[in-house]
Amino acid sequence: MDLTETADEQAFRAEARAWLQANVPTEPLPSFDTEDGFARHREWEALLASGRWSAVSWPVEYGGRGADYLKWLIFEEEYWRSGAPGRVSQNGIFLLGPTIMEVGTTEQKARFLPSMASAQEVWAQAWSEPDAGSDMASIRSRGTLSNDGSEWVLNGQKIWASRAVWADWCFGIFRTDPDSSRHKGLTFILVPLDSRGVTVRPIAQLDGDTGFAEIFFDDVHVPVENTLGPVGGGWGVAMATAGFERGVSLRSPARFNVAVEKLIGLWGLIGDPDDDTMRDAVTDLWMRAEGYRLHTAMTVTKLLEGGTVGSESSLNKIFWSEMDVRTHELAMQLLGPDAERMDGPFESWVDGFLFSLSGPLYAGTNEIQRNIIADRVLNLPRA
C-alpha cells in the first residue's frame, strides 16, 4: 500500500493542470440542455480532444492517451477543480465507448470511437420505454430484419433519452426475436438520430430545460453493421454498459469532492459558526466525499491488479447519488430565503439541487440497486 503519487503520476497531473488552466473557458457555458449550450459544449469537447484530453483512458489510436485508471482519476480531479464545463459527450465516452472497445468489431471501433472522442458525433442513450423503466427487461420496441437481411427495421418508442434533443446518434436495445420475453431476444443497436422515421420529442425536465426526450421509431432502417455485440445478446451488452455507468466511470469522485469544497466555502461565507449541527453535517459530507474518493481508489487499484468489479458497483451508485442530494439539501438549508431564487449569486446551487435529485432515479433507481446488492452481494433469496 502506497497512497503517495509516483513521479509519473505527478507529472501527468501537472500536464493536465497546465492545459486546463490555459484552456478552460473563463465564463461558465450555458446549460448543455439548451440549443446554444449544447453547441458550445460540443466546441469545448472538440478543444479537449485536440489536446487529447477528452478520453484520457482510451487507447491512443482512438484519440485517448492510454492512461490507466489511476491517471484517469487524477485527470478527473484536475478537470473538476479547474471549473471546466460538464461533459456533453459523457454517454458516449464513458458508457458506449468502453462497451464498443469490449464487444465491438474492428470496423465499429474505427468508425465510432474517434468521432466520439472528438464530439463530432454526440451520443444519447435510448433504453427506457414507457412500460420498461425499472423493469427494463419488458422492452417492446422491436427490430425486424429486412427481407434481404441487410437492415434492421425499428419500430417503437424510447423515453428519458438524455441528450437526445441535440445529439447525433443513440444507442439502445430492441426486441429482435418476437417470440422472446424478458432478457432474451434483445439486440443492442446504434441508430443515427437523423434517420428517416425517427421523431425526437423533447421533454421539459424538472429544471425546465429539455435534457431528455422521447424517441419514436417508425420503420427506421439501419444497416445490420450497426449491431453491437451478438444478435439476441443485447441484454448482456447493455448490462456491461450499465455497470460502467453505476461503477467508476460516470461519476468520478472529484466532482463530489469539489461540490463539498464549495459547500464548505458557502458554509464559511454564510453559515453560523455557532451552529454545531450544521458544522457536523458539513463535516459528515466531507467525510462521505472523501470516503467515496478512497473507495474508488481502492476499486481502481483492484482493477489495475487484474481484479474485476461486479454487482458491488451498485453500492457506488447509491452512495454518490445520495451524497449529492444531501450536499445540495444542506446548501439549500444554508441559503435560507435565497434558496427560492432562480437567479442571482446562488443560482448554480439551486440548479445543482434540482439536478442532484435525478441521481437516485437514473441509471436504475436506487431501489433497483438495493435489490441488486441484496441478491448478488449479500446473496439473499430472489423475490
Add this chain to the structure above:
Amino acid sequence: MQFSFSAEQLEFAAGLREMLEREFTAANLRAVWDAGTGHDQKLWGRLAEMGVLGMMVAEADGGLGGDFVDAVLLLEELGRAAVPGPVLETMSVGAIATAGTAWASGVADGSVPVTAALLGERHVPHAETAVVVLTVQERQVRAVEHTDLTISAVAGIDDGRRLSTIAGADGRGVVLDVDRERLADAGALAASAYLLGLSSRMLAIAGDYARDRRQFGQPIGAFQAVKHLMADALLQVEFARPAIYRAAWSFATDQPERARDVSMAKSLVSDAVQKAARSALQVHGAIGYTWECDLQLFMKKAWALIPAWGSATFHRRRVADAVLGPR
C-alpha cells in the same frame, strides 16, 4: 499510488480467519462469557504463537516488526470473531508504548497483556487480565503493573470486555516516552478495524437468518423491506472500509493528516457498526432480543466499542477542526 494489500498481508489475514473460524466459534465466545473471565487463555496463546500479538513489536523483541498496514487486516479478523480480552489494546497501544522496554517481548509472546485508559475514562477494560495498564498522569503516559493497582470490577455490557475501576496508579509505574495523542490514535484505529470486522460478521449472521427463516411461505430475505435494510447497512460498512485502511497507512507512514484520518475512520465505522447491529437485530425479530441468540454477543461488543477510544461525535468534531478549522 497503490491502494491494496500485499499478497503476504492478505495471506496472513486469511490464515488468521481460518484459525478463528475453526477454533473460536460463537460457542467458544459464549463459553468465555459464561466463565466470567472476559478472556480465553488458550486462544491468547494461539494468537501469540501465530505472531498476531507481536505484529507491531520489533523483531529484536520477538515480534514481526510490522506496521499498522500489516496489522489492520488482522484486527479486522479479530473483530469478525469478536475475540475477547485485551487483544486490540495489546496489539496496538501495547506494542507501541512498550517498544524499547523490558515488557516488549512479553507483548509479543503473550505474557504481558496490555490495556489502557488514555482519555479520562472512569473505568478500564480488561484490567483483571492485563499485566500492564497504560494511564495518563499529568499529561504523561505511564505504564503501571497490575500488582501496583487495586482493581475493582464494575458491571459492563460486554462480558468479553470486563470493566474495572483502578486505584493506586498515582505516581506508580514508569513514564513512557510516547506521544499521548498518537498513542490514543493507535487505540482508536485498532478499535475501528476491529469494528469493521465485527460489522461484517453481524451482517453475515443476519444474512444466514434471512435465508433460513420463512414467513408468508418464503424466506424473509426475499422481501424487499429486508433486502433494503441490509443493503443500506452494507453500504455504510463498505464505505467505512477504505477510510480505515487509509488511516492505517497514514499512521504507519506518519502522515501530517494522521489524526484527521484516524478520526474519520472511527467516526464512520462507529456509525456503520451501529447500523449493522440495529439492522441485524431487526432482521432477526424477537429471537434477536434473546440472551440465547448469538447475535447478542456481537452486538454487545459493538455497543461497548462504539463509545471507546472516542465516540463518533468526538471524532467527527476532530475531523471538523482539521477540515473546517478549529472553533
